[in-house]
Amino acid sequence: MSLADSRLPIGGHVHSGGVEEAIEQGLVRDLVTVEAFLNRRLRTTGAVSASIAAAVCESIVATDVADAECDARTPSPAARAASRAQGRGLLRLAKVSWPEHDWTALPPRPHLAVVLGVVGRVAGISGQDVASIQVYTTMTGSAVAAQRLLALDPSEVAACPLRLAITCDEVTDSVCAHLPELVDLSDPLLDVLAESHAHRDRPLFVS
Template sequence: MIPGSPASRSQLAMMLTLADSRLPVGGHVHSGGVEQAVADRVVVDAESLARFLRLRVTTSGLVAASIAAAVTDGTLDVVAAEQETDARTPSAAARRASLAQGRGMLRLARRMWPEEDWAAHVPQTHLPVICGAIGRVSRLSGFHTALILAYTTMSGSATAGQRLLALDPADVAVIIADLGAECERVAAAAAVELADLSDPMLDVFAERHERREMPLFMS
């Protein structure tokens, strides 16, 4: 096989690639609401960060994971998935953040699978929708694609919290490890059916953050 060709990529390698914060999806510049939560003194230390992460992964993380799983399994086509994502994302600021990250992930998909037709994701695509499409192309299961979304939803915000609060990286690593079982439970539920819940506090954080002057993170 030609190194780097689609045929030479294992499912495990694709899972690791999608979970990498260095991807052009730009996950490292999105805090997922943590920046605003820190500014509003809702997140002030490792303990409150852990609570925030659990809330995020079990609400918006579950919703995103369920959409990604449905696209991967073929339950939803791209058009329907985009509509379902919009309907399940009350905050306009959160929708814009998802579309911004979706553009980055689409860029990666076009580079890695130039033979695939990505026209359905143009001119814009939500992050869970394009992730689900990549999961399908990579022959991942809906559960594994959902697990990636749940994990990155949690770990990206955890890293942002570490930076903003100058936390001990070891403490944050322990938080991430402790939430691993929660991510698996979320992924298992997401693989069964679409989730349709949200948390008003996270929506408020998204809207308030977009109005901040000179934020460190894009969301």
């Protein structure tokens, strides 16, 4: 539950998951379009990262291979940088929380999903649970950012993840049912938004 908490100090609060740029371009305007955006992220980016996190947690894929697979499934350099930034944050927390574990097997700047997979293994939780955490946090970070940027009613925005809970479960179940095969998806729109945001003058969020 702590790993799924948006207050986890890994830098997630400075990332919008593309929703800031989607708002700037008029693609996300209100509660309906926020929910549609969240649903899209769940079924694409969420599924890909959950697949890799679960595979690492279950020791199906080595960390260096998983890190390369993350790169291959993230065409946008800006999105890759955002994932690695949050991965570094989680790794820093993990080293403090489980100092007895040897973390040197991870790359210097690992993707978030790769670190989460190792953290899940060290913490003794299942790949299914790790996938669920990854899917859930893919959605909630963008939801909180959208609420702030559009000045929406916090209660109405908080209800979006509740309505999408069944989608989270469906994505998680699908990902885990197909292991050891990794999800091979990309969303061109999210890639374009990530790149556009990286070149925007003075954005509020890093990504």
